[in-house]
Amino acid sequence: MKQAGSIVVAAVLAVLAGGVAQAQEKENPKTNPLSVREIDDNDIMMKKTLWRRVDLNEKQNQAMFSKNNQITKYLIDAVKAGVLVAYPNDSVSTPMEIGKFAEKLAVPAQADVLTAEEKAAGFGDEAQKANDGWGDAPKDKKAAAKPVDDGWGTPSKAATAKPVDDGWGTPAPKKKATAKNTKGKKGAKPAPVVPEPPKVDSSAMAKAAPSPFTGNERLADEYSVLEIKEDWVFDRKRSRLYYDIQTVGIVIPADKNPSGLEQPVAYFKYKDLDKLFRSDPKKFIWYNSQNQAKHLNLADAFDLRLFWGRIYKVSNPKDRDLIGQYGSEREGLLKSYQIEQKLMEEEHGLWEY
Structure with missing residues:
Protein backbone atom coordinates (compact mmCIF):
# COMPACT_ATOMS: atom_id res chain seq x y z
CA MET A 1 0.00 0.00 0.00
CA LYS A 2 2.80 2.37 0.88
CA GLN A 3 4.50 1.68 -2.45
CA ALA A 4 1.25 2.32 -4.33
CA GLY A 5 0.72 5.59 -2.43
CA SER A 6 4.22 6.80 -3.21
CA ILE A 7 3.71 6.00 -6.90
CA VAL A 8 0.49 8.04 -6.99
CA VAL A 9 2.17 10.98 -5.27
CA ALA A 10 5.07 10.87 -7.73
CA ALA A 11 2.66 10.82 -10.68
CA VAL A 12 0.76 13.84 -9.33
CA LEU A 13 4.00 15.79 -8.84
CA ALA A 14 5.11 14.96 -12.36
CA VAL A 15 1.83 16.24 -13.81
CA LEU A 16 2.04 19.43 -11.79
CA ALA A 17 5.64 19.99 -12.86
CA GLY A 18 4.67 19.59 -16.50
CA GLY A 19 1.81 22.05 -16.12
CA VAL A 20 4.10 24.63 -14.49
CA ALA A 21 6.62 24.23 -17.32
CA GLN A 22 3.93 24.80 -19.95
CA ALA A 23 2.63 27.86 -18.11
CA GLN A 24 6.12 29.33 -17.99
CA GLU A 25 6.51 28.78 -21.73
CA LYS A 26 3.29 30.76 -22.46
CA GLU A 27 3.90 33.63 -20.05
CA ASN A 28 5.90 35.80 -22.47
CA PRO A 29 4.86 34.97 -26.06
CA PRO A 108 6.85 72.78 -55.44
CA ALA A 109 7.89 76.34 -56.29
CA GLN A 110 8.31 77.38 -59.91
CA ALA A 111 12.09 77.63 -59.49
CA ASP A 112 12.21 73.98 -58.48
CA VAL A 113 10.22 72.95 -61.57
CA LEU A 114 12.92 74.04 -64.04
CA THR A 115 15.17 71.27 -65.29
CA ALA A 116 18.97 71.48 -65.54
CA GLU A 117 18.76 72.08 -69.32
CA GLU A 118 16.28 74.94 -68.85
CA LYS A 119 18.46 76.55 -66.21
CA ALA A 120 21.51 76.23 -68.48
CA ALA A 121 19.57 77.98 -71.24
CA GLY A 122 19.02 80.95 -68.95
CA PHE A 123 15.46 80.41 -67.76
CA GLY A 124 14.92 81.62 -64.23
CA ASP A 125 18.16 83.68 -64.22
CA GLU A 126 17.59 87.09 -62.70
CA ALA A 127 20.58 88.53 -64.57
CA GLN A 128 18.97 87.64 -67.89
CA LYS A 129 15.77 89.44 -66.93
CA ALA A 130 17.71 92.74 -66.80
CA ASN A 131 18.69 92.38 -70.48
CA ASP A 132 16.63 94.45 -72.92
CA GLY A 133 16.32 91.55 -75.36
CA TRP A 134 18.72 93.04 -77.97
CA GLY A 135 21.98 91.96 -76.37
CA ASP A 136 22.66 95.33 -74.79
CA ALA A 137 23.83 95.47 -71.23
CA PRO A 138 21.45 97.07 -68.78
CA LYS A 139 22.02 100.73 -68.11
CA ASP A 140 23.59 101.90 -64.89
CA LYS A 141 20.86 102.52 -62.35
CA LYS A 142 23.12 105.02 -60.53
CA ALA A 143 23.34 107.36 -63.49
CA ALA A 144 22.52 110.97 -62.57
CA ALA A 145 18.96 111.94 -63.31
CA LYS A 146 18.56 114.74 -65.89
CA PRO A 147 16.85 117.97 -64.79
CA VAL A 148 13.29 118.41 -65.92
CA ASP A 149 12.90 120.41 -69.11
CA ASP A 150 10.60 123.44 -68.86
CA GLY A 151 9.43 123.01 -72.48
CA TRP A 152 11.72 125.73 -73.98
CA GLY A 153 14.92 123.72 -74.09
CA THR A 154 16.29 124.95 -70.79
CA PRO A 155 16.11 123.11 -67.49
CA SER A 156 13.57 124.52 -65.09
CA LYS A 157 14.71 125.81 -61.74
CA ALA A 158 13.86 123.84 -58.68
CA ALA A 159 10.65 125.08 -57.20
CA THR A 160 11.03 126.53 -53.75
CA ALA A 161 8.33 126.52 -51.13
CA LYS A 162 6.72 129.96 -50.81
CA PRO A 163 5.47 131.28 -47.48
CA VAL A 164 1.74 131.29 -46.95
CA ASP A 165 0.12 134.64 -47.75
CA ASP A 166 -2.09 136.17 -45.00
CA GLY A 167 -4.38 137.82 -47.60
CA TRP A 168 -2.75 141.32 -47.43
CA GLY A 169 0.26 140.59 -49.60
CA THR A 170 2.60 139.88 -46.77
CA PRO A 171 3.58 136.48 -45.43
CA ALA A 172 1.62 135.33 -42.40
CA PRO A 173 3.65 135.08 -39.19
CA LYS A 174 4.36 131.63 -37.81
CA LYS A 175 2.35 130.57 -34.80
CA LYS A 176 4.18 129.38 -31.72
CA ALA A 177 2.78 126.45 -29.84
CA THR A 178 2.16 127.30 -26.18
CA ALA A 179 1.44 124.87 -23.39
CA LYS A 180 -2.06 125.07 -22.06
CA ASN A 181 -2.81 125.45 -18.34
CA THR A 182 0.75 125.46 -17.04
CA LYS A 183 -0.44 127.02 -13.74
CA GLY A 184 1.90 130.00 -13.92
CA LYS A 185 5.03 127.99 -14.55
CA LYS A 186 6.68 129.15 -17.75
CA GLY A 187 8.19 126.43 -19.93
CA ALA A 188 6.70 123.58 -17.88
CA LYS A 189 5.80 120.51 -19.92
CA PRO A 190 3.10 118.01 -18.96
CA ALA A 191 4.31 114.58 -17.90
CA PRO A 192 4.06 112.00 -20.68
CA VAL A 193 1.31 109.44 -20.32
CA VAL A 194 2.72 105.90 -20.19
CA PRO A 195 0.27 103.48 -21.84
CA GLU A 196 -0.59 100.37 -19.88
CA PRO A 197 0.66 97.22 -21.65
CA PRO A 198 -2.19 94.96 -22.79
CA LYS A 199 -2.75 91.67 -21.01
CA VAL A 200 -1.56 88.60 -22.90
CA ASP A 201 -3.94 85.66 -23.14
CA SER A 202 -1.80 82.55 -23.52
CA SER A 203 -4.75 80.35 -24.50
CA ALA A 204 -5.73 82.76 -27.28
CA MET A 205 -2.16 82.78 -28.55
CA ALA A 206 -2.15 78.99 -28.63
CA LYS A 207 -5.35 78.97 -30.67
CA ALA A 208 -3.98 81.63 -33.01
CA ALA A 209 -0.72 79.73 -33.64
CA PRO A 210 0.00 79.60 -37.38
CA SER A 211 -0.74 76.28 -39.05
CA PRO A 212 2.06 74.70 -41.10
CA ASN A 316 17.23 39.92 -49.13
CA PRO A 317 20.68 40.36 -47.50
CA LYS A 318 21.54 43.51 -49.50
CA ASP A 319 18.07 45.06 -49.13
CA ARG A 320 17.76 45.74 -52.87
CA ASP A 321 14.62 45.84 -54.98
CA LEU A 322 14.05 43.53 -57.94
CA ILE A 323 15.15 46.08 -60.52
CA GLY A 324 18.40 46.65 -58.63
CA GLN A 325 18.96 42.90 -58.33
CA TYR A 326 18.29 41.99 -61.95
CA GLY A 327 19.53 45.11 -63.72
CA SER A 328 16.51 46.32 -65.72
CA GLU A 329 12.83 47.13 -65.34
CA ARG A 330 11.84 44.35 -67.72
CA GLU A 331 13.73 41.68 -65.79
CA GLY A 332 12.44 43.06 -62.51
CA LEU A 333 8.84 42.91 -63.77
CA LEU A 334 9.24 39.32 -64.99
CA LYS A 335 10.79 38.30 -61.69
CA SER A 336 7.89 39.89 -59.84
CA TYR A 337 5.38 37.63 -61.62
CA GLN A 338 7.61 34.62 -61.03
CA ILE A 339 7.76 35.32 -57.29
CA GLU A 340 3.97 35.70 -57.15
CA GLN A 341 3.54 32.33 -58.85
CA LYS A 342 6.14 30.69 -56.62
CA LEU A 343 4.37 31.87 -53.46
CA MET A 344 1.11 30.34 -54.71
CA GLU A 345 2.88 27.03 -55.42
CA GLU A 346 4.50 27.00 -51.98
CA GLU A 347 1.12 27.60 -50.37
CA HIS A 348 -0.39 24.79 -52.40
CA GLY A 349 2.47 22.49 -51.50
CA LEU A 350 1.88 22.97 -47.79
CA TRP A 351 -1.46 21.14 -48.09
CA GLU A 352 -0.09 18.07 -49.86
CA TYR A 353 1.46 16.45 -46.78
Whole structure:
Protein backbone atom coordinates (compact mmCIF):
# COMPACT_ATOMS: atom_id res chain seq x y z
CA MET A 1 0.00 0.00 0.00
CA LYS A 2 2.80 2.37 0.88
CA GLN A 3 4.50 1.68 -2.45
CA ALA A 4 1.25 2.32 -4.33
CA GLY A 5 0.72 5.59 -2.43
CA SER A 6 4.22 6.80 -3.21
CA ILE A 7 3.71 6.00 -6.90
CA VAL A 8 0.49 8.04 -6.99
CA VAL A 9 2.17 10.98 -5.27
CA ALA A 10 5.07 10.87 -7.73
CA ALA A 11 2.66 10.82 -10.68
CA VAL A 12 0.76 13.84 -9.33
CA LEU A 13 4.00 15.79 -8.84
CA ALA A 14 5.11 14.96 -12.36
CA VAL A 15 1.83 16.24 -13.81
CA LEU A 16 2.04 19.43 -11.79
CA ALA A 17 5.64 19.99 -12.86
CA GLY A 18 4.67 19.59 -16.50
CA GLY A 19 1.81 22.05 -16.12
CA VAL A 20 4.10 24.63 -14.49
CA ALA A 21 6.62 24.23 -17.32
CA GLN A 22 3.93 24.80 -19.95
CA ALA A 23 2.63 27.86 -18.11
CA GLN A 24 6.12 29.33 -17.99
CA GLU A 25 6.51 28.78 -21.73
CA LYS A 26 3.29 30.76 -22.46
CA GLU A 27 3.90 33.63 -20.05
CA ASN A 28 5.90 35.80 -22.47
CA PRO A 29 4.86 34.97 -26.06
CA LYS A 30 6.87 36.82 -28.72
CA THR A 31 4.67 38.54 -31.27
CA ASN A 32 5.05 41.24 -33.91
CA PRO A 33 3.79 44.55 -32.42
CA LEU A 34 2.81 45.82 -35.90
CA SER A 35 0.45 42.92 -36.61
CA VAL A 36 -3.29 43.44 -36.37
CA ARG A 37 -3.73 39.76 -35.48
CA GLU A 38 -0.67 38.78 -33.50
CA ILE A 39 0.94 35.39 -34.13
CA ASP A 40 3.36 33.81 -31.72
CA ASP A 41 6.83 33.51 -33.22
CA ASN A 42 6.95 29.86 -32.15
CA ASP A 43 3.92 29.16 -34.37
CA ILE A 44 5.41 30.71 -37.52
CA MET A 45 6.52 27.92 -39.84
CA MET A 46 7.46 30.09 -42.86
CA LYS A 47 7.85 33.83 -43.31
CA LYS A 48 8.85 36.23 -46.09
CA THR A 49 8.64 40.03 -46.14
CA LEU A 50 7.21 41.56 -49.32
CA TRP A 51 6.90 45.12 -50.61
CA ARG A 52 4.08 45.89 -53.04
CA ARG A 53 3.35 48.90 -55.23
CA VAL A 54 -0.39 49.59 -55.50
CA ASP A 55 -1.42 51.86 -58.39
CA LEU A 56 -4.78 53.32 -57.33
CA ASN A 57 -5.64 54.28 -60.91
CA GLU A 58 -5.80 50.63 -61.97
CA LYS A 59 -9.29 49.22 -62.39
CA GLN A 60 -9.09 46.75 -59.51
CA ASN A 61 -7.92 49.47 -57.11
CA GLN A 62 -10.28 52.29 -58.13
CA ALA A 63 -12.83 51.24 -55.51
CA MET A 64 -10.61 52.71 -52.78
CA PHE A 65 -9.83 55.80 -54.87
CA SER A 66 -13.32 57.02 -55.79
CA LYS A 67 -14.16 60.72 -56.05
CA ASN A 68 -14.01 62.45 -52.62
CA ASN A 69 -13.40 59.04 -51.02
CA GLN A 70 -9.72 58.61 -51.83
CA ILE A 71 -7.91 56.56 -49.21
CA THR A 72 -4.95 58.95 -49.45
CA LYS A 73 -7.26 61.90 -48.70
CA TYR A 74 -8.53 60.14 -45.56
CA LEU A 75 -4.99 59.52 -44.34
CA ILE A 76 -3.82 63.09 -44.94
CA ASP A 77 -6.91 64.57 -43.27
CA ALA A 78 -6.41 62.27 -40.27
CA VAL A 79 -2.82 63.49 -39.84
CA LYS A 80 -3.96 67.11 -40.02
CA ALA A 81 -6.62 66.41 -37.38
CA GLY A 82 -4.03 64.82 -35.09
CA VAL A 83 -5.67 61.38 -34.94
CA LEU A 84 -3.02 59.58 -37.02
CA VAL A 85 0.77 59.55 -36.71
CA ALA A 86 2.93 59.77 -39.85
CA TYR A 87 6.45 58.36 -40.18
CA PRO A 88 9.23 59.23 -42.66
CA ASN A 89 10.00 55.59 -43.65
CA ASP A 90 8.55 52.09 -43.39
CA SER A 91 10.50 51.27 -40.23
CA VAL A 92 7.86 53.45 -38.43
CA SER A 93 10.15 53.98 -35.45
CA THR A 94 10.42 57.79 -35.30
CA PRO A 95 7.34 59.99 -35.97
CA MET A 96 7.54 62.67 -38.64
CA GLU A 97 7.36 66.32 -37.61
CA ILE A 98 4.12 67.98 -38.67
CA GLY A 99 6.04 70.78 -40.40
CA LYS A 100 7.98 68.27 -42.49
CA PHE A 101 4.72 66.55 -43.40
CA ALA A 102 3.30 69.90 -44.56
CA GLU A 103 6.37 70.44 -46.76
CA LYS A 104 5.78 67.09 -48.44
CA LEU A 105 2.23 68.11 -49.34
CA ALA A 106 3.07 71.57 -50.68
CA VAL A 107 3.19 72.23 -54.40
CA PRO A 108 6.85 72.78 -55.44
CA ALA A 109 7.89 76.34 -56.29
CA GLN A 110 8.31 77.38 -59.91
CA ALA A 111 12.09 77.63 -59.49
CA ASP A 112 12.21 73.98 -58.48
CA VAL A 113 10.22 72.95 -61.57
CA LEU A 114 12.92 74.04 -64.04
CA THR A 115 15.17 71.27 -65.29
CA ALA A 116 18.97 71.48 -65.54
CA GLU A 117 18.76 72.08 -69.32
CA GLU A 118 16.28 74.94 -68.85
CA LYS A 119 18.46 76.55 -66.21
CA ALA A 120 21.51 76.23 -68.48
CA ALA A 121 19.57 77.98 -71.24
CA GLY A 122 19.02 80.95 -68.95
CA PHE A 123 15.46 80.41 -67.76
CA GLY A 124 14.92 81.62 -64.23
CA ASP A 125 18.16 83.68 -64.22
CA GLU A 126 17.59 87.09 -62.70
CA ALA A 127 20.58 88.53 -64.57
CA GLN A 128 18.97 87.64 -67.89
CA LYS A 129 15.77 89.44 -66.93
CA ALA A 130 17.71 92.74 -66.80
CA ASN A 131 18.69 92.38 -70.48
CA ASP A 132 16.63 94.45 -72.92
CA GLY A 133 16.32 91.55 -75.36
CA TRP A 134 18.72 93.04 -77.97
CA GLY A 135 21.98 91.96 -76.37
CA ASP A 136 22.66 95.33 -74.79
CA ALA A 137 23.83 95.47 -71.23
CA PRO A 138 21.45 97.07 -68.78
CA LYS A 139 22.02 100.73 -68.11
CA ASP A 140 23.59 101.90 -64.89
CA LYS A 141 20.86 102.52 -62.35
CA LYS A 142 23.12 105.02 -60.53
CA ALA A 143 23.34 107.36 -63.49
CA ALA A 144 22.52 110.97 -62.57
CA ALA A 145 18.96 111.94 -63.31
CA LYS A 146 18.56 114.74 -65.89
CA PRO A 147 16.85 117.97 -64.79
CA VAL A 148 13.29 118.41 -65.92
CA ASP A 149 12.90 120.41 -69.11
CA ASP A 150 10.60 123.44 -68.86
CA GLY A 151 9.43 123.01 -72.48
CA TRP A 152 11.72 125.73 -73.98
CA GLY A 153 14.92 123.72 -74.09
CA THR A 154 16.29 124.95 -70.79
CA PRO A 155 16.11 123.11 -67.49
CA SER A 156 13.57 124.52 -65.09
CA LYS A 157 14.71 125.81 -61.74
CA ALA A 158 13.86 123.84 -58.68
CA ALA A 159 10.65 125.08 -57.20
CA THR A 160 11.03 126.53 -53.75
CA ALA A 161 8.33 126.52 -51.13
CA LYS A 162 6.72 129.96 -50.81
CA PRO A 163 5.47 131.28 -47.48
CA VAL A 164 1.74 131.29 -46.95
CA ASP A 165 0.12 134.64 -47.75
CA ASP A 166 -2.09 136.17 -45.00
CA GLY A 167 -4.38 137.82 -47.60
CA TRP A 168 -2.75 141.32 -47.43
CA GLY A 169 0.26 140.59 -49.60
CA THR A 170 2.60 139.88 -46.77
CA PRO A 171 3.58 136.48 -45.43
CA ALA A 172 1.62 135.33 -42.40
CA PRO A 173 3.65 135.08 -39.19
CA LYS A 174 4.36 131.63 -37.81
CA LYS A 175 2.35 130.57 -34.80
CA LYS A 176 4.18 129.38 -31.72
CA ALA A 177 2.78 126.45 -29.84
CA THR A 178 2.16 127.30 -26.18
CA ALA A 179 1.44 124.87 -23.39
CA LYS A 180 -2.06 125.07 -22.06
CA ASN A 181 -2.81 125.45 -18.34
CA THR A 182 0.75 125.46 -17.04
CA LYS A 183 -0.44 127.02 -13.74
CA GLY A 184 1.90 130.00 -13.92
CA LYS A 185 5.03 127.99 -14.55
CA LYS A 186 6.68 129.15 -17.75
CA GLY A 187 8.19 126.43 -19.93
CA ALA A 188 6.70 123.58 -17.88
CA LYS A 189 5.80 120.51 -19.92
CA PRO A 190 3.10 118.01 -18.96
CA ALA A 191 4.31 114.58 -17.90
CA PRO A 192 4.06 112.00 -20.68
CA VAL A 193 1.31 109.44 -20.32
CA VAL A 194 2.72 105.90 -20.19
CA PRO A 195 0.27 103.48 -21.84
CA GLU A 196 -0.59 100.37 -19.88
CA PRO A 197 0.66 97.22 -21.65
CA PRO A 198 -2.19 94.96 -22.79
CA LYS A 199 -2.75 91.67 -21.01
CA VAL A 200 -1.56 88.60 -22.90
CA ASP A 201 -3.94 85.66 -23.14
CA SER A 202 -1.80 82.55 -23.52
CA SER A 203 -4.75 80.35 -24.50
CA ALA A 204 -5.73 82.76 -27.28
CA MET A 205 -2.16 82.78 -28.55
CA ALA A 206 -2.15 78.99 -28.63
CA LYS A 207 -5.35 78.97 -30.67
CA ALA A 208 -3.98 81.63 -33.01
CA ALA A 209 -0.72 79.73 -33.64
CA PRO A 210 0.00 79.60 -37.38
CA SER A 211 -0.74 76.28 -39.05
CA PRO A 212 2.06 74.70 -41.10
CA PHE A 213 -0.48 73.83 -43.79
CA THR A 214 -0.66 76.80 -46.17
CA GLY A 215 -3.45 75.45 -48.36
CA ASN A 216 -1.21 75.45 -51.46
CA GLU A 217 -1.18 71.66 -51.60
CA ARG A 218 -1.49 68.98 -54.22
CA LEU A 219 -4.91 67.64 -55.15
CA ALA A 220 -6.02 64.35 -53.61
CA ASP A 221 -5.98 62.66 -57.05
CA GLU A 222 -2.22 63.22 -57.35
CA TYR A 223 -1.40 60.79 -54.51
CA SER A 224 -2.22 57.74 -56.60
CA VAL A 225 0.37 55.22 -55.40
CA LEU A 226 0.54 53.19 -52.18
CA GLU A 227 3.47 51.18 -50.88
CA ILE A 228 2.49 48.18 -48.76
CA LYS A 229 4.93 46.23 -46.63
CA GLU A 230 3.60 42.86 -45.49
CA ASP A 231 4.71 39.50 -44.09
CA TRP A 232 3.86 36.29 -45.91
CA VAL A 233 3.38 34.03 -42.87
CA PHE A 234 2.23 30.46 -42.39
CA ASP A 235 0.77 29.81 -38.93
CA ARG A 236 1.16 26.13 -38.15
CA LYS A 237 -1.13 26.30 -35.12
CA ARG A 238 -4.06 27.50 -37.22
CA SER A 239 -2.71 25.71 -40.30
CA ARG A 240 -3.31 28.82 -42.36
CA LEU A 241 -1.41 31.30 -44.51
CA TYR A 242 -1.65 35.03 -43.67
CA TYR A 243 -0.70 38.19 -45.54
CA ASP A 244 0.12 40.26 -42.47
CA ILE A 245 0.23 43.93 -43.55
CA GLN A 246 2.74 45.95 -41.54
CA THR A 247 2.88 49.46 -43.02
CA VAL A 248 1.18 51.53 -45.73
CA GLY A 249 2.89 54.49 -47.42
CA ILE A 250 1.71 57.34 -49.66
CA VAL A 251 3.83 58.02 -52.76
CA ILE A 252 3.64 60.77 -55.38
CA PRO A 253 4.00 59.08 -58.81
CA ALA A 254 6.77 60.06 -61.19
CA ASP A 255 4.44 61.78 -63.69
CA LYS A 256 3.20 64.14 -60.94
CA ASN A 257 6.67 65.05 -59.66
CA PRO A 258 8.85 67.65 -61.45
CA SER A 259 11.98 65.56 -60.83
CA GLY A 260 10.50 62.63 -62.77
CA LEU A 261 10.96 60.25 -59.83
CA GLU A 262 8.51 58.79 -57.35
CA GLN A 263 8.54 60.71 -54.07
CA PRO A 264 7.45 59.10 -50.77
CA VAL A 265 5.27 61.37 -48.62
CA ALA A 266 4.69 59.44 -45.38
CA TYR A 267 4.24 55.95 -43.95
CA PHE A 268 1.73 54.66 -41.42
CA LYS A 269 1.31 51.64 -39.19
CA TYR A 270 -1.42 49.49 -40.68
CA LYS A 271 -2.52 48.69 -37.14
CA ASP A 272 -3.38 52.39 -36.72
CA LEU A 273 -5.16 52.48 -40.08
CA ASP A 274 -7.28 49.45 -39.21
CA LYS A 275 -8.39 51.18 -36.01
CA LEU A 276 -9.12 54.42 -37.92
CA PHE A 277 -11.16 52.74 -40.65
CA ARG A 278 -13.26 50.70 -38.21
CA SER A 279 -13.98 53.80 -36.08
CA ASP A 280 -16.44 55.01 -38.76
CA PRO A 281 -17.51 52.20 -41.13
CA LYS A 282 -19.85 54.47 -43.13
CA LYS A 283 -17.22 57.10 -43.85
CA PHE A 284 -14.14 55.09 -44.83
CA ILE A 285 -15.67 53.09 -47.65
CA TRP A 286 -14.53 50.79 -50.40
CA TYR A 287 -16.81 51.88 -53.24
CA ASN A 288 -18.94 49.04 -54.59
CA SER A 289 -19.86 50.04 -58.14
CA GLN A 290 -21.99 46.91 -58.61
CA ASN A 291 -24.22 47.60 -55.61
CA GLN A 292 -24.09 51.01 -53.97
CA ALA A 293 -26.13 49.73 -51.01
CA LYS A 294 -23.28 47.38 -50.10
CA HIS A 295 -20.19 49.54 -49.83
CA LEU A 296 -17.51 47.88 -47.72
CA ASN A 297 -15.28 49.34 -45.06
CA LEU A 298 -11.67 49.86 -46.12
CA ALA A 299 -10.41 47.64 -43.28
CA ASP A 300 -12.57 44.76 -44.55
CA ALA A 301 -11.38 45.41 -48.11
CA PHE A 302 -7.77 44.97 -46.99
CA ASP A 303 -8.64 41.78 -45.09
CA LEU A 304 -10.40 40.37 -48.17
CA ARG A 305 -7.47 41.41 -50.40
CA LEU A 306 -9.72 43.43 -52.71
CA PHE A 307 -6.72 45.20 -54.23
CA TRP A 308 -3.79 44.26 -56.37
CA GLY A 309 -0.19 45.36 -55.95
CA ARG A 310 2.88 44.28 -57.87
CA ILE A 311 5.75 42.89 -55.79
CA TYR A 312 8.78 45.10 -56.31
CA LYS A 313 10.95 43.91 -53.44
CA VAL A 314 11.49 40.76 -51.36
CA SER A 315 13.60 40.65 -48.21
CA ASN A 316 17.23 39.92 -49.13
CA PRO A 317 20.68 40.36 -47.50
CA LYS A 318 21.54 43.51 -49.50
CA ASP A 319 18.07 45.06 -49.13
CA ARG A 320 17.76 45.74 -52.87
CA ASP A 321 14.62 45.84 -54.98
CA LEU A 322 14.05 43.53 -57.94
CA ILE A 323 15.15 46.08 -60.52
CA GLY A 324 18.40 46.65 -58.63
CA GLN A 325 18.96 42.90 -58.33
CA TYR A 326 18.29 41.99 -61.95
CA GLY A 327 19.53 45.11 -63.72
CA SER A 328 16.51 46.32 -65.72
CA GLU A 329 12.83 47.13 -65.34
CA ARG A 330 11.84 44.35 -67.72
CA GLU A 331 13.73 41.68 -65.79
CA GLY A 332 12.44 43.06 -62.51
CA LEU A 333 8.84 42.91 -63.77
CA LEU A 334 9.24 39.32 -64.99
CA LYS A 335 10.79 38.30 -61.69
CA SER A 336 7.89 39.89 -59.84
CA TYR A 337 5.38 37.63 -61.62
CA GLN A 338 7.61 34.62 -61.03
CA ILE A 339 7.76 35.32 -57.29
CA GLU A 340 3.97 35.70 -57.15
CA GLN A 341 3.54 32.33 -58.85
CA LYS A 342 6.14 30.69 -56.62
CA LEU A 343 4.37 31.87 -53.46
CA MET A 344 1.11 30.34 -54.71
CA GLU A 345 2.88 27.03 -55.42
CA GLU A 346 4.50 27.00 -51.98
CA GLU A 347 1.12 27.60 -50.37
CA HIS A 348 -0.39 24.79 -52.40
CA GLY A 349 2.47 22.49 -51.50
CA LEU A 350 1.88 22.97 -47.79
CA TRP A 351 -1.46 21.14 -48.09
CA GLU A 352 -0.09 18.07 -49.86
CA TYR A 353 1.46 16.45 -46.78
